Amino acid sequence: MPVAEVVTRFRVRYAETDAMGIVHHSQHAIWFEAGRADFFRAAGISYAECEARGVLLPVSELYVRFSHSAFYDEEVAVHTRLTEIRSRGLTFQYEVRNAADVLLATGHTRHICVNKNREVQTIPIWLRQILSGGGHIP
Amino acid sequence: MPVAEVVTRFRVRYAETDAMGIVHHSQHAIWFEAGRADFFRAAGISYAECEARGVLLPVSELYVRFSHSAFYDEEVAVHTRLTEIRSRGLTFQYEVRNAADVLLATGHTRHICVNKNREVQTIPIWLRQILSGGGHIP
Amino acid sequence: MPVAEVVTRFRVRYAETDAMGIVHHSQHAIWFEAGRADFFRAAGISYAECEARGVLLPVSELYVRFSHSAFYDEEVAVHTRLTEIRSRGLTFQYEVRNAADVLLATGHTRHICVNKNREVQTIPIWLRQILSGGGHIP
Amino acid sequence: MPVAEVVTRFRVRYAETDAMGIVHHSQHAIWFEAGRADFFRAAGISYAECEARGVLLPVSELYVRFSHSAFYDEEVAVHTRLTEIRSRGLTFQYEVRNAADVLLATGHTRHICVNKNREVQTIPIWLRQILSGGGHIP
Numbered sequence: 306m307p308v309a310e311v312v313t314r315f316r317v318r319y320a321e322t323d324a325m326g327i328v329h330h331s332q333h334a335i336w337f338e339a340g341r342a343d344f345f346r347a348a349g350i351s352y353a354e355c356e357a358r359g360v361l362l363p364v365s366e367l368y369v370r371f372s373h374s375a376f377y378d379e380e381v382a383v384h385t386r387l388t389e390i391r392s393r394g395l396t397f398q399y400e401v402r403n404a405a406d407v408l409l410a411t412g413h414t415r416h417i418c419v420n421k422n423r424e425v426q427t428i429p430i431w432l433r434q435i436l437s438g439g440g441h442i443p
Numbered sequence: 444m445p446v447a448e449v450v451t452r453f454r455v456r457y458a459e460t461d462a463m464g465i466v467h468h469s470q471h472a473i474w475f476e477a478g479r480a481d482f483f484r485a486a487g488i489s490y491a492e493c494e495a496r497g498v499l500l501p502v503s504e505l506y507v508r509f510s511h512s513a514f515y516d517e518e519v520a521v522h523t524r525l526t527e528i529r530s531r532g533l534t535f536q537y538e539v540r541n542a543a544d545v546l547l548a549t550g551h552t553r554h555i556c557v558n559k560n561r562e563v564q565t566i567p568i569w570l571r572q573i574l575s576g577g578g579h580i581p
Numbered sequence: 582m583p584v585a586e587v588v589t590r591f592r593v594r595y596a597e598t599d600a601m602g603i604v605h606h607s608q609h610a611i612w613f614e615a616g617r618a619d620f621f622r623a624a625g626i627s628y629a630e631c632e633a634r635g636v637l638l639p640v641s642e643l644y645v646r647f648s649h650s651a652f653y654d655e656e657v658a659v660h661t662r663l664t665e666i667r668s669r670g671l672t673f674q675y676e677v678r679n680a681a682d683v684l685l686a687t688g689h690t691r692h693i694c695v696n697k698n699r700e701v702q703t704i705p706i707w708l709r710q711i712l713s714g715g716g717h718i719p
Numbered sequence: 720m721p722v723a724e725v726v727t728r729f730r731v732r733y734a735e736t737d738a739m740g741i742v743h744h745s746q747h748a749i750w751f752e753a754g755r756a757d758f759f760r761a762a763g764i765s766y767a768e769c770e771a772r773g774v775l776l777p778v779s780e781l782y783v784r785f786s787h788s789a790f791y792d793e794e795v796a797v798h799t800r801l802t803e804i805r806s807r808g809l810t811f812q813y814e815v816r817n818a819a820d821v822l823l824a825t826g827h828t829r830h831i832c833v834n835k836n837r838e839v840q841t842i843p844i845w846l847r848q849i850l851s852g853g854g855h856i857p
Contacts, residue, residue, distance in 0.1 A: 315591070316618070319628075320611040320745055322738035324494075324791050327561075329734050330502040330552075331472035335596040338469075342592070342654065352595075353654040356462075364468040367507045374501070374561065377738050378618065378629040414468075423512065453729070454756070457766075458605050458749040462598035462653050469596055473734040480730070480792065490733075491792035515600050516756065516767040600770075606778040606828075607752075610745035632738075640744040643783045650777070650837065690744075699741075699788065 308438055311344040313383045317375055327374035333410050334367055337399045340385035341414070344397070349435050350442050360432055361423070362395060362416040369412035373403075380404040387436055392427050393418050395436070446576055449482040451521045455513055465512035471548050472505055475537045478523035479552070482535070487573050488580050498570055499561070500533060500554040507550035511541075518542040525574055530565050531556050533574070584714055587620040589659045593651055603650035609686050610643055613675045616661035617690070620673070625711045626718050636708055637699070638671060638692040645688035649679075656680045663712055668703050669694050671712070722852055725758040727797045731789055741788035747824050748781055751813045754799035755828070758811070763849050764856050774846055775837070776809060776830040783826035787817075794818040801850060806841050807832050809850070 313336075323329040345352045355362070375381055382402050389396035394417050401410040418428045434440025451474075461467040483490045493500070513519055520540050527534035532555050539548040556566045572578025589612075599605040621628045631638070651657055658678050665672035670693050677686040694704045710716025727750075737743040759766045769776070789795055796816050803810035808831045815824040832842045848854025 316615075318611060319614050319618070319737055320743050323733055324736035324738070324740045325499060325501060326738045327501070330505055331469045331476075331734055333505075334469035334472065335594060338595050339592075342595070351654055353652075361463060363463060363465070363509070363512070365509050367468055367471075367505070367509075369505045371501070371503050371505075376629075378627055454753075456749060457599055457752050457756070458607055460600035461595055462600070462602045464600045467596050473732060476733050477730075480733070489792055491790075516765055601775060601777060603777070606781055607745045607748035609781075610748065614745075637739060639739060639741070639785070639788070641785050643744055643747075643781070643785075645781045647777070647779050647781075 308348045311347045311385045313340045313343045317377050317379045322377050333369045336383050340383035344385045359420050361419045364414050365417045366415035371410050373409050375409050446486045449485045449523045451478045451481045455517045460515050471507045474521050478521035482523045497558050499557045502552050503555045504553035509548050511547050513547050584624045587623045587661045589616045589619045593655045598653050609645045612659050616659035620661045637695045640690050641693045642691035647686050649685050651685050722762045725761045725799045727754045727757045731793045736791050747783045750797050754797035758799045775833045778828050779831045780829035785824050787823050789823050
């Protein structure tokens with residue numbers, strides 16, 4: 306059964322804010338990444354383990370739409386879903402919500418699968434199966 | 444005469460890289476912002492001066508497409524253009540190139556104009572004129 | 582009874598690593614800050630609440646000694662202690678340990694108490710009492 | 720003739736500020752690093768080239784003392800000096816000044832020399848000579 310959605314919760318750090326008094330917009334890419342890491346773990350493999358096995362998934366596209374500002378010390382939740390598995394890439398979608406369940410941001414990242422020499426490769430079948438909810442680390 | 448394109452050059456910092464040995468993808472939003480700051484200055488007003496006059500332009504949308512990796516200590520150039528002026532918002536487009544003129548990333552940011560209380564406001568006419576190439580700080 | 586030590590746990594984010602494959606040394610200041618935030622909360626007031634009441638505690642000194650590298654996806658624990666309360670300042674000490682309890686880094690931060698106009702002020706008595714373990718938010 | 724002091728100039732980026740309206744204190748470690756990179760280059764070798772030759776110099780100690788706040792869009796200058804060359808390590812000292820020559824921060828970093836497997840090694844004689852002002856890349 307595929308992993309439907311994974312929720313990652315944390316508090317906004319002071320260093321993540323900027324002089325406008327809100328979270329800097331570059332930060333959401335880092336929060337998405339934390340969500341993605343939890344998604345992998347929930348599916349059955351850590352992204353660190355993927356890299357150790359020669360499967361790297363750099364970001365080829367990043368999109369974020371900001372709806373409401375996030376503030377220091379707020380508890381935010383990143384909701385992460387895997388929405389596309391292609392032969393050589395993945396797409397994740399994200400929602401960031403605050404403790405009052407207000408939508409702060411939505412977005413997606415697209416990833417291309419490369420090996421340790423940064424050459425494009427097909428996503429290994431075992432990883433496709435794990436991310437689809439039916440596999441195991443070989 | 445409108446400002447056509449502004450080029451911002453700098454070297455990649457070590458802290459901007461990640462364990463993949465490349466620049467982390469969140470960093471490009473920060474580089475875009477540096478490009479935007481130079482665009483404002485070239486047009487005739489610093490963004491800092493805008494904020495001092497009660498005109499804030501937070502990011503409402505961020506898009507980055509990554510073509511090639513950027514590496515530590517490379518000289519990169521951010522090419523910034525203002526592609527849309529709406530009554531309450533702006534759109535900027537960016538290209539990031541390395542010293543060999545290889546395209547590393549393209550993207551855009553959309554901005555909404557707010558006052559110091561983060562209430563949406565119309566972009567003041569003086570700022571529209573400055574950004575269009577024909578105005579002065581009042 | 583004073584708060585003896587507060588432990589903050591989280592996983593290392595990919596964006597926190599650098600091209601050396603380890604956590605960038607600037608990151609520990611941000612982890613210390615996360616530890617400090619939890620210390621305040623454990624004592625009975627969030628640092629956000631302090632700021633809302635006009636008590637800001639910018640860092641006047643930062644020291645970090647690095648013993649072992651931290652790696653992506655590791656679970657790290659920041660142990661935070663308040664070691665000095667002066668009339669206009671505070672000192673916190675920190676230890677960062679990994680899941681195997683290996684000491685990764687130690688350090689301290691010194692803070693000066695200022696108001697919203699960044700003028701030095703005496704730490705309010707209510708905050709001194711809270712941080713000493715015997716007070717309440719007025 | 721040894722390199723006496725190297726000055727690195729840049730503008731404060733918005734992302735470097737925090738909700739206090741000033742540059743976040745973790746940022747100075749990144750500025751020191753930019754200064755160090757320029758020091759290496761001025762001495763005759765880029766730090767990137769050092770790493771390519773198997774000489775890594777991770778930070779073993781970081782100290783920063785903050786005198787005045789740094790603000791968005793300010794031009795700051797990092798003055799970097801190499802103050803100690805030991806058999807297996809280096810110490811750099813830094814001063815950060817704004818355009819009005821006000822001292823914003825001082826500090827130092829200590830570095831340990833390791834190889835690509837992160838094993839401590841003696842600083843190669845060619846690097847010692849370059850950094851002392853009398854050597855060349857072998």
